[in-house]
Amino acid sequence: IALDKLNGFLMENYALKVSYIPDETAAEDAPAMGGRRGFNSRGPPRQGSPNLGARPKLQSDVPLRMLVPTQFVGAIIGKEGATIRNITKQTHSKIDIHRKENAGAAEKPITVHSTPEGCSSACRNIMEIMQKEAIDTKITEEIPLKILAHNNFVGRLIGKEGRNLKKIEQDTDTKITISPLQDLTLYNPERTITVKGTLEACAKAEEEIMKKIRESYENDVAAMHLQSNLIPGLNLNALGIFPGAASGGMSPSVVSGPPAGAQSFGPQVESETVHLFIPALAVGAIIGKQGQHIKQLSRFAGASIKIAPADELDTKQRMVIITGPPEAQFKAQGRIFGKLKEENFFGPKEEVKLEAHIKVPSFAAGRVIGKGGKTVNELQNLTSAEVVVPRDQTPDENDEVVVKITGHFYASQLAQRKIQEIISQVRRQQQPKASAAGPPVARRK
Structure with missing residues (x-):
């Protein structure tokens, strides 16, 4: 029905x-x-997303992934699977123990599919079994909790200058370490989060860590849905931001155009100019042999794309000037991010983060910043991009100031769209005032 x-x-x-x-x-x-x-x-909608209707939240969209010492796997499964069956029944969860992965490895991954509460309950049960087994087998060293998390979410878990992680450590009385980026491979995009402390402390830390990871996931899903409304026909599954995506490392270069005869979404069809900064060494790859790549990219995106002359003050970066409507910006910037990844300018272990500049009318800059910086802070929290509106800027000849946006592709795109929305709102609010004012009159002294 x-x-x-x-x-x-x-x-x-x-x-x-x-x-x-x-x-x-x-x-x-x-x-x-x-x-x-x-x-x-296209990735699950956020619960309660507008127009989509809420679906039953029987399972969390982000499973809990744990690493357990191989010698404890037998105790976790129990005789003829009785122990694991009991855990799944009590916690209303589905638990996969990946025994055949990494033959001979000292640790095995366990995946728990359930509600956040079910995942935490199953985690606590598994930790209790490991602790009891360690006592029974006279293992004296501490058995830490190890959580696996997709690299795309780890930066936001750590937070700026490590603040988020420090807060979790302080609130739960634990010591938390995260495996280095160097351990990542194209086939394993997960980092290991090691939590040390009492069983109770580790259980609390798991709740806080997974809460932060789920928030990051939900924000990325929201960003994807916003962009899919803007540009129908996008292959959003190929972006690799979701746990369990093919390799976790696919770039946003796999983008298809809108279907034949499709109209652009919404009233935003005005052309925009974005200055995207790329590594100077990547200019040749973007231009291509005899300019073929940049010409193809321009045709594909429906945008004007030009490489600015080298700047004597900044020899490491070059500015790419992209002019076109939102759909064209999305496709052009997506291909550029993807090309840099494909050509190994960032390597498989790094996230592609670029700086983009957009010009904002000086009368709208205050609204972008918000009272006491509230709006710009909310923008950063929502999009995961760094947004900077320098306060001491002198407006240019067009009475515009520069807003700097730094982040991965989707973070940057969402920040750009949100800022353009603010500019449109300010312009709409100013139009009635301008028309109501009528012709200019002499001011009284």
Whole structure:
């Protein structure tokens, strides 16, 4: 019935096309959730997302991933699987113990699918079993809690200057360390978060760590949905920001254009100019042989793309000037981010983060900053990008000032869109005032 009602339903001037794809790995949930994967083809919407309707929150979209010493796996499973069955029943979770992975390795991963509360409860049970087994087998060294997390979320877990991590350590009385970036590979995009402390302290730390990771995931999903509304037909699954994505390292260069005859979403069709800063050494790769790559990119995106002359003061970076509407900006910038990744200017272990400058009318700069910097701080929290509006700027000849945005592709895109929305709002508010004022009159002294 739901499929019949949804298919062809008009939303934001687009007709929905909905299909049901059974997911064998979530067979238990399929009757209740209507086949998570079919609904999830572009990543799950946030609970309570506008227009999409809330779906039953039977499972968290981010599973808990743990690393446990191989010698404890048998005790966790129990005789004929009795112990693990008991944990799954008590915590209403689905638990996968990846025994066959990394043959001979000292540790094995465990994946727990459940609500956040179910994941935490299962984690506590597993830690209790390991602690009891350590006492029974007279293992004296401390058994830390090890959580695996996708690298895309770890930066936000750590926080600026490590503040988030320090707060979790202080609040839970634990010591937390994170494996270095050097340990990542193209096939393993996860970092190991090691938590040391009492069992109770580790359990509290797990709740706080996973809460932060889930928040990051939800923010990325929100960013993807905002962009998919702007540009229909995008292959958002290829971006690799979700746990368990093909390699976790795919770039945003895999982007398809809008379907034939599709209209641009919303009233925002004005051309925008963005200055994107790339490594100076990457200029040749962006231009291509005899300028072929930059010409193809310009045609593909529907944008004007020019490389600015080298700056004597900054020899490490070059400015790329991109002019075009939001859809063109998204596609052009996405391809540039992707090209830098493909050409190994950042390498498989690094996230591609670039600085972008957009010009804002000086009358709107205050609104971008907000009272006491409130708006710009909210922008940074929502988008995960660094947004800077220098206060001591002198407006240029067009009465505009520069806003600097630094972040990964989706963070930068979302920040750009939000700032353009603020500028549009300020302009709309000023128009009635201008028309109501009528012709200029002489001012009284």
